[in-house]
Amino acid sequence: MKEIKSGDLRSMYLNFFKDKGHAIIRSASLIPENDPTVLFTTAGMHPLTPYLLGQKHPAGNRLTDVQKCVRTGDIDEVGDASHCTFFEMLGNWSLGDYFKKEAIHWSYEFLTSEKYLNIPVEKLAVSVFAGDEDAPRDEESAEIWQECGLKKEQIFYLPKKNNWWGPAGITGPCGPDTEMFFDTGKPKCSPECGPQCDCGKYLEIWNDVFMQYNKKEDGTFEPLKQKNVDTGMGLERTVCVFNGFKSVYETDVFAGAIKCIEQLANKKYGESDEITKAMRIIADHVRTATFMLGDQIGVTPSNVDQGYVLRRLIRRAIRFMRQLDIQKGEMVKIALHYVDFYREVYPELEENRQKIVDELTKEEEKFSKALEQGTKEFERVVAKAEGKTIDGQTAFRLYDTFGFPIEMTIEFAKEKGFEVDVEGFREKFSEHQKKSQLGSEQRFKGGLADHSEKTTRLHTATHLLQAALRKVLGDEVAQKGSNITEERLRFDFSFGRPMTKEEIAETQRLVNEAIKKAMPITCREMTVEEAKNEGAIGLFGDKYGEIVKVYAMGDFSKEICGGPHATNTSELGEFVITKEQSSSSGVRRIKAELR
Ligand code: SER
Numbered sequence: 001m002k003e004i005k006s007g008d009l010r011s012m013y014l015n016f017f018k019d020k021g022h023a024i025i026r027s028a029s030l031i032p033e034n035d036p037t038v039l040f041t042t043a044g045m046h047p048l049t050p051y052l053l054g055q056k057h058p059a060g061n062r063l064t065d066v067q068k069c070v071r072t073g074d075i076d077e078v079g080d081a082s083h084c085t086f087f088e089m090l091g092n093w094s095l096g097d098y099f100k101k102e103a104i105h106w107s108y109e110f111l112t113s114e115k116y117l118n119i120p121v122e123k124l125a126v127s128v129f130a131g132d133e134d135a136p137r138d139e140e141s142a143e144i145w146q147e148c149g150l151k152k153e154q155i156f157y158l159p160k161k162n163n164w165w166g167p168a169g170i171t172g173p174c175g176p177d178t179e180m181f182f183d184t185g186k187p188k189c190s191p192e193c194g195p196q197c198d199c200g201k202y203l204e205i206w207n208d209v210f211m212q213y214n215k216k217e218d219g220t221f222e223p224l225k226q227k228n229v230d231t232g233m234g235l236e237r238t239v240c241v242f243n244g245f246k247s248v249y250e251t252d253v254f255a256g257a258i259k260c261i262e263q264l265a266n267k268k269y270g271e272s273d274e275i276t277k278a279m280r281i282i283a284d285h286v287r288t289a290t291f292m293l294g295d296q297i298g299v300t301p302s303n304v305d306q307g308y309v310l311r312r313l314i315r316r317a318i319r320f321m322r323q324l325d326i327q328k329g330e331m332v333k334i335a336l337h338y339v340d341f342y343r344e345v346y347p348e349l350e351e352n353r354q355k356i357v358d359e360l361t362k363e364e365e366k367f368s369k370a371l372e373q374g375t376k377e378f379e380r381v382v383a384k385a386e387g388k389t390i391d392g393q394t395a396f397r398l399y400d401t402f403g404f405p406i407e408m409t410i411e412f413a414k415e416k417g418f419e420v421d422v423e424g425f426r427e428k429f430s431e432h433q434k435k436s437q438l439g440s441e442q443r444f445k446g447g448l449a450d451h452s453e454k455t456t457r458l459h460t461a462t463h464l465l466q467a468a469l470r471k472v473l474g475d476e477v478a479q480k481g482s483n484i485t486e487e488r489l490r491f492d493f494s495f496g497r498p499m500t501k502e503e504i505a506e507t508q509r510l511v512n513e514a515i516k517k518a519m520p521i522t523c524r525e526m527t528v529e530e531a532k533n534e535g536a537i538g539l540f541g542d543k544y545g546e547i548v549k550v551y552a553m554g555d556f557s558k559e560i561c562g563g564p565h566a567t568n569t570s571e572l573g574e575f576v577i578t579k580e581q582s583s584s585s586g587v588r589r590i591k592a593e594l595r
Contacts (some may be wrong), residue, residue, distance in 0.1 A: 004117075005238050005252045010066055010345065012117075013233065016110050017092045020102075025065045027346065031296040031306060033482050033562075039306050040070035043168060043428075044091030045209075050562060051095050052173040052211055054225050058525045058547045061095040066235065068291055068346070072309050075268050075316070076411065078284045079277040081247035085313065086288035088235040096226030100141055101528050103208045103229045107180060108148040111206070117242065118334065121149050125183045125202055126305065127195045129164060129176030130157040134221050135213065138163075141178045152184075155192045165209040165230070171217050173224060175208040182241050203241045206233040253341075257283045260337050265324035278320040285317035287406035293359050294352035297481055300584040301363045306481075307584055312405045314363045319373060319408065328368045332360050344473040367403055374402030378409075382416050392424020399425070418550040457594055458489040460521065460553075460566040461511065461575055465491055465592065466537070467557035468510035472503050478537070480587050488593045492583045499588065508592075511575040518570035519554035526550055528560075536560050 014024050028047035030040050041047060044067040051057040067089045077083040094103065110116045111124060126145050131137030142155050166174030181195045181202040189199035203334075213221040240248045251256065258269050261279050269279050292299050292310045301311035314331075321331065335356050336514040342348040381394050390413050398404040404412075410420045462482055469477045473495055481492035499507075525547050526534075536550045540558030551559045553569055566572060574595045583589035 004239060004242050006235055009235060009239055010128050013090045014064055014066065018114060020106055023059035025059050025063050027065060027067045028403040030068050030292060030295045030572040031297040031299060031481055038169060039187060039309060040072065041067065042069055042071050044089040044232050046168050048093060049172060050564060052228050052230065054196055055564065057095055058549050059352050060329050061097040061194065063582055067088050070288060074406065075312065079281045084236060084248060084284050088292050090233040092231050094229035099227050099229060100210055101144055103231065104141060104144040104178065105148060107206060107208055109182065123183050123439055124150065125154050125156065125165050125181040125195055126150065126166055127156045127158045127179045130159050132160055135176055138176050144560050148256065158196055164195050164209065167168065167206065167215050171215050173211045173228065174215050175211040175213050177207050179204055180206040198472055205238045205241055207231060249283060254283050255285065256341055257334055260334050264326045264330050264333065267324060275324065278324050278403040281320045282317050285313040286331060286334045287338050289313050289360065290338045290349065290356055293356045294339065294349040296348045300359050300587065302584045311363065312407060315367050315403070316358065316408060317407060318364060318367055328364055329361070331364055332357050335360055370402040374404050377402065378412055383420065390418055390420045392421045392428050395420050395425040396428035452486065454486050455484050456564050457566050457572050458484045461572050461592065461594055462489050462491055463551065463553065463557045463559050464511045464514050464569070465590065466493065466559070468507045469493060471510060488578065488591050491590050494586055495588045496586055504577055504580050508575060508577045514553065514556045515569045515572045515575060517554060518568055519556065520568050521565050522552050524550050531560055534558060
């Protein structure tokens with residue numbers, strides 16, 4: 001097999017599915033819009049949820065894309081050979097169009113055809129769903145794999161734990177899947193060895209999910225109106241497996257960044273385990289931070305939600321940079337390397353180049369000195385400690401005075417053989433914690449599939465709010481984030497100072513006036529260029545000719561959006577702004593309710 005680079009795989013995949021009648025769509029933002037269940041986009045299907053549930057997608061019912069994803073469940077694992085906090089997921093979707101037969105045949109063709117990955121068929125193994133009380137054994141997929149030429153021994157039946165995907169949140173579309181693995185040819189580690197085993201014989205490359213169920217809040221599964229296919233192939237991982245590399249950090253994706261880190265540190269990757277680990281952490285965290293800052297919606301470092309995760313990543317990267325003797329101010333160089341590497345695929349990085357530089361510089365400025373002092377303080381604490389526990393008060397001081405995320409204190413402590421009294425930390429933190437706990441409770445309550453009438457009305461009100469803000473504050477206002485629960489909307493927007501009481505009152509009045517006018521809400525499909533010409537606001541795709549939906553409410557609001565929306569503004573009720581506050585620098589946050 002010839003060597004393959006990430007760019008080759010990306011374009012080969014998208015073009016393959018384009019040839020099979022799929023529209024190539026742009027990667028959605030890393031910040032999920034109107035999805036209260038998670039902080040970041042975690043899979044290609046995630047932004048497509050409304051369409052998997054039956055809404056019509058403007059680009060048609062066969063889609064393909066490469067989606068930016070962030071998974072932060074195992075930040076502390078990063079540094080080993082395979083964990084990354086950011087990755088790209090290639091995917092193709094059928095929205096009620098083709099199903100198992102086509103999906104499997106195309107997967108097989110892409111994996112084995114000489115024109116594409118050219119993997120010998122005997123090097124493949126697949127798993128299919130073994131069946132349980134929720135859904136039957138997937139003999140159909142197994143038969144299709146055999147039709148393609150796989151032998152029975154290459155097909156493994158596995159339970160829900162392994163062969164069921166989703167929902168991404170608590171409720172939503174999900175179903176049995178068939179996963180594809182590269183068989184490295186190593187001997188089986190035991191008679192039971194199969195794709196479910198992590199001994200390294202079988203390496204996963206692709207997942208075809210047959211989404212035919214909707215998981216409900218009571219835990220039961222109801223058949224979906226339409227049968228969908230959702231597939232996902234991790235780009236970095238597949239490049240790694242295909243080339244027989246031991247680690248994703250050996251792929252071209254990281255090669256340039258690692259070289260840059262080597263030069264800055266004047267050390268070699270691989271020189272020692274410690275150096276390798278630190279370089280991987282820096283390479284991963286700076287890449288993720290660059291994508292979060294350079295996103296079409298984007299976040300900036302803060303102490304809550306996405307901003308906190310970003311801060312944690314940047315600060316952890318700084319810590320390991322200092323360990324390698326890389327000085328203050330150098331992080332930007334690594335970040336800009338990524339901007340240059342990815343700018344053609346993700347032009348938003350280039351558009352946000354200055355923001356990336358400014359925010360990283362600011363955060364490094366803020367944290368560098370504190371890290372130095374905090375580390376000294378930590379050493380003192382450890383030297384004085386009687387037992388092997390860092391008490392809550394100290395952990396809180398490290399957080400409050402030196403800006404150590406609690407996870408960093410835990411990591412430092414672990415390295416010294418100490419534990420941290422996290423409970424005690426939480427108690428000290430209670431004021432702040434009360435707020436963030438409330439935040440996460442609300443986030444998990446709604447469920448990904450929650451497009452209830454209430455949330456739909458609140459989402460519609462968000463359009464009116466943005467239009468009103470632009471009338472009151474000017475065109476500088478642009479959406480920076482939106483989050484909706486059953487109770488309220490939250491809207492983040494660019495604006496450089498707090499709003500005055502009068503401006504808040506006027507914004508609220510304009511929205512209520514628009515509601516009272518009982519304007520019908522219309523939706524039209526058009527190209528991005530047409531939408532721009534009509535003065536629509538919203539997140540523009542950047543592909544020429546890309547079709548988008550434009551929702552209009554009289555001449556008050558015109559916005560590109562995926563929906564769903566109310567049909568008339570009069571359905572909304574009374575709009576009340578309950579809070580106007582800072583979200584991060586240059587970004588304000590409004591919370592509002594419909595009563
Ligand atoms: N949703 C599935 C996954 O994330 C396939 O795209 O693996």
